[in-house]
Amino acid sequence: MAESNKTSPLFSARAQVRVAAGPDQVYAVVSDLPRSGEWSTECLGGRWVAGAPGTVGAVFQGENRRSEDVVAWAPVVRGDWTTESEVVAAEPGRAFRWAMRDSAGNAQDSVWAFELSPDGDGTTLVHHFRMGRATEGIRKIVSDLDDPAKQRFFAEWGEKVAGDLADTLQRLRIVIEKDA
Template identity: 65%
Template structure:
């Protein structure tokens, strides 16, 4: 097999899945309600819909976020509280919900978070994905002063952090839904 070109590979790609004792529609109703994301997200504390019909393609969500100081502690990532804007790019009830992060000028970036739901015996399988095809404004700022070795270290540690967040999110979504 030949080498894969960096141009065709995403910068970050991660996913995790979990079985939940609920219908795809019940799960969709929760995960598409981003103001409730503080109940399950390791970083997003919730927020508000600021543009469009909530949870529909084109709607924009203003998220309030919190990151602890120990996350990739050596790198210049945002810590404490900050705000993000995300635009819904797919909304198919009972099936998929995806949103792309905006840059500081309000443009969609290639940083997409997603939930996909499939019916399964005794409930559903919920998959949580993250994909970043090219460096976002934030990643460019974080890595601007890094040499290649430090960039590789950052991408490895940040990728591990994202994978852990996806898994934690799914466990928390499961807990919320199965308590309802």
């Protein structure tokens, strides 16, 4: 969801699902970013390029693909592209978060996260995304848009991200429960 005042995040979305597996087992899967192609709506997987895999400070290079029909009118990246992200929290059985990096390798205020909590004999898995300030990519997308087009983009992109989180969790639940 796009927010207009300066104290709110630019985008913030959240989805949750109950998984029939314990928090440690769920964490082992969600923190294995090279496997993300098994459940992500855009990330095809990738590889760790720096640091110990899955630990704070480790850098992951993701391979991504976006179809032509995603917010089709806006100048977003389509087809295949790569991203780099840096792990900013790695708490086994509890939380795994990563921040998208800019072209200079700096972590941006754009964080994807999995939060886990015990739920009987399973786990409540929350997937959320928060972008406080516009990233390098978002600034490029909106740079030539007028104000109404910017508002339209923020609204449609926020809906896309919320849908992606929910879809990703459903796919992830299937992967984890199949392995359980």
